[in-house]
Amino acid sequence: MLDKVLDLVQKHEAYRSSCVNLIASENVVSDQVKRALGSDLAGRYVAYPKFYGGTRFMDEAWSLTEERACRVFRAKYASVNPIGGHIALMATLTTLCRPGATVASIPPEYGGYGGLAREHSMASMLGLRADYLPYDGEGYNLNTEKSLEYIAQNKPKVVVLGSSVILFPQPVREVAEEVHRYGGSLVYDGSHVMGLIAGGVFQDPLREGADVLVGSTHKSFFGPQGGLILSNDSEFMAKLSSNFLHVTQDNPHPNRVAALGVALAEAEKWGAQYASRVVLNSKRLAKLLFEEGLPVTPNTRGDFTQSHQVFLNYGGWEKGSDVRDKLEEVRIIVDAGVRVGLNEVTRRGYDEVDIESLAHAIALKLKGHEANTDILKIVDELVEKHPRIHYTL
Ligand SMILES: Cc1ncc(COP(=O)(O)O)c(C=O)c1O
Structure with a gap:
């Protein structure tokens, strides 16, 4: 008899494979990545300096994964230790800051x-003073001039760029220059855009002057769920390595590390092609939704997005939750943000024509078309056309 939970897992899989998944922080993983995740490693421990026996193949896989991460993200050093983007940021801030230090970032x-909110967050738990950089809401970006003034005056110990709603590259070069004048550090949280950074189509934070690049490995990147830290600074990396075991986490989940190694190989082969398609698809969808009269607003330069996200501005979670629930009635899955992510559908091979159908389906639903069956017909056609995951080994 099938266990009740396994039965629910199967139901979940059948359901989500009948949906168009547009959550910007999710992606699909390949069968090879799943193979590593579901391997014997799922029940093992590994710790460095070496503590556990039996890890000879895992040790090699770990090193290989770090080497691949360095190549894919063009960094000298990589840590594949963190089990998520949140932990990656926490280990980094623990390494760079003492309690009481100011960390300035994009306003929530x-x-x-x-995680960098003033209260009830990683920042408050670490005893950090969270502060925010001046932001230009209409430009969907930092107000660079005012941010530089703020940094010069307040000298925050760490500035964190990168954000959860991220449509455009942020001014890393300018901010890095200012922060480095007084010995501060610039961390770029690329959680959302790691796949685009890997593919060379967004911005290249380490080359632009960031000291550390941290992020999730499963949003625009090829998964599995986990975190990654990259830097060219050997001193920082040496200190960082002592801030995992017994500090920010214990077991780094070696099955995840091996799965990340496989995902990195996929990115080495396909990362650039995938990432440019993602951006093309999101630009296309944004334009079509704008033409349909949905609340997608261009920035002051007339651009809607340069990332995997299209931002539907319904003014907050309350209305956003309604939109999420409405779209789910026709098996289109988004969050309450409403951040529409083109990462997963691109990995499923969506092209311009598919994006047109998708825009049409979203617009019909959100503009009040009554007959769900008409919209579900479009969704079913899209789902049937794209059963397979692309950009795999
Ligand atoms: C900008 C940013 N940083 C960090 C995180 C946390 O990442 P994870 O869920 O991998 O821990 C998120 C999650 O959505 C995020 O958007």
Whole structure:
């Protein structure tokens, strides 16, 4: 008899494979990545300096994964230790800051990461003083001039760029220059855009002057769920390595590390092609939804997005939740943000024509078309056309 939970897992899989998945922080993983995740490693421990026996193949896989991460993200050093983007940021801030230090980042109301909120957050737990950089809501980006003034005056120990709503590259070069004048550090949280950074189509934070690049490995990147830290600074990396075991986590989940190694090989082969398609698809969808009269607003230069996200501005979670639930009635899955992510559908091979159908389906539903069956017909056609995951080994 099938266990009740396994039965629910199967139901979940059948359901989500009948949906168009547009959650910007999710992606699909290949069968090879799943193979590593579901391997014997799922029940093992590994710790460095070496503590556990039996890890000879895992040790090699770990090193290979780090080497691949360095190549894919063009960094000298990589840590594949963190089990998520949140932990990656926490280990980094623990390494760079003492309690009481100021960390300045993108304001949460403009899509800055909740972990850096003033209260009830990673920042408050670490005893850090969270502060925010001046932001230009209409430009969907930092107000660079005012941010540089703020940094010069307040000298925050760490500035974190990168955010949860991220449509455009942020001014890393300018901010890095200012922060480095007084010995501060610039961390770029690329959680959302790691796949685009890997593919060379967004911005290249380490080359632009960031000291550390941290991020999730499963949003625009090829998965599995986990975190990654990259830097060219050997001193920082040496200190960082002592801030995992017994500090920010214990077991780094070696099955995840091996699965990340496989995902990195996929990115080495396909990362650039995938990433440019993602951006083309999101630009196309944004334009079509705008033409349909949905609340997608261009920035002051007339651009809607340069990332995997299209931002439907319904003014907050309450209306956003309604939109999410309405779209789910026709098996189109988004969050309450409403951040529409083109990462997963691109990995499923969606092209321009598919994006047109998708825009049509979203617009019909959100503009009040009564007959769900008409919209579900479009969704079913899209789902049937794209059963397979692309950009795999
Ligand atoms: C900007 C940013 N940083 C960090 C995280 C946390 O990442 P994870 O869920 O991998 O821990 C998120 C999650 O959505 C995020 O958007």
